[in-house]
Amino acid sequence: MTVQPEPVPDQRIPLSADRVHRAAIELADAEGIAALTMRSVAGALGVEAMSLYYHVANKEALLDGVVDTLLHEIEAELGGFQVVKGETDWRTALRNTILVARTVMLRHPWAPTIIDTRTTMTFTLIRYFDSLLGIMIEGGFTNDLGHHAMHVLGSRGLGFNKELFEPDDPQAADDETDAMLADLAPQLPYLVAMLADVAHDPTEDKLGWCDDQSEFEFALDLILDGLETRRISTTSAQH
Amino acid sequence: MTVQPEPVPDQRIPLSADRVHRAAIELADAEGIAALTMRSVAGALGVEAMSLYYHVANKEALLDGVVDTLLHEIEAELGGFQVVKGETDWRTALRNTILVARTVMLRHPWAPTIIDTRTTMTFTLIRYFDSLLGIMIEGGFTNDLGHHAMHVLGSRGLGFNKELFEPDDPQAADDETDAMLADLAPQLPYLVAMLADVAHDPTEDKLGWCDDQSEFEFALDLILDGLETRRISTTSAQH
């Protein structure tokens, strides 16, 4: 083995679509998704904004590439998108796959925001969903039930639940909500009573205001229960 | 009764926040959400863009007002956000309320897109969710289960299911997907088989690629089933 020279400074490494995607991910991790502009990504790479266009068609394509890169991260974490032929315990397999995807999302909490605006699926993403479907089909789903299942799962299939009305600053929103609810309690009797009863734990890892691990798993398990019930009834109806 | 004079032309009616919101809704209905800019809304009202700022704080506030106006439309359709005290058939009541909300969303198919970007809840919206929760509490939910239920429902509580990877042009996307799948069938065995088996009906009213009425109701009913199961078990566990 020979001693490697010092890594060359970033400026010397030629640009590539892959480097652009990775720089965008680092930038979003560090400064948030709002800070991700063509100019800022270029700046992080020590290059002019217009240079990016040689490697990516436009900003939408850049974001597609970012999502694709995240899917590769999930794939690596899973050791590949695996569908075991003949495996009938679809529920455990599906649940584990989704919860692993979620660990990647938790590392990139801005990811749900950009995934929500995607309009085209990348190949890696389609392969991921094919593996989710495969797990269900091997577990005895009809194609029709599998199709329904994909739509019922929605973003939960990727490990997150995009909340409606996600506040910018959860703490400020909590305070504001408390003040508002105190005044309006008579008009919002059920919500006021509920919020007095259930406490948000601000310390747990979460992808949104209430998208913490226990909330996510509650919803996921409810959906898996419903799918299992329907799997059994469609299977028995065929006999 | 006296004969009313001809309605005065739009230019004469003084602007108001309400007129701004309604103009924005008409514009989005007619030309799509992408066409909704401060300049275009102003133009539709025969006024300069800067005049809007006298009535709404900024574009975010304008969109909040648009959502609030849509909620009023739902409220009118329902004859008020109703919670009947002592009504134990929570399931029928909740299902009906949500499906009525959906009819309003179907009239404004761009609404899910802007609701997804909202960060603050308007009062009308909070009252709506209070009524959904109220229906469940009257039906025997604990506050904890009601809280879970709100999150499991997510956007479906408002009558829509925001799809991941919604194509701009569903027809083009279908064709493109078909072509892609033909080539890649060996790598996507389950999806290819499923798509050959389940057909999309392009004629049905839908809010998204696959968010048609039957798909929406399948998911809603699965969730309601799951909630009922958990309501029964939390109730019996208290005895």
Place this chain on the structure above:
DNA sequence: ACCTGAACACCGTTCAAGT
């Protein structure tokens, strides 16, 4: 082949000024 400088079109928004 790869990168850049200058410029364009289009945003939301500000501010001082009009009536």
Place this chain on the structure above:
DNA sequence: ACCTGAACACCGTTCAAGT
């Protein structure tokens, strides 16, 4: 009280030009 003209900062993107 209500509306406007001019201007600013910041986008994504184009195009012809550099090396």
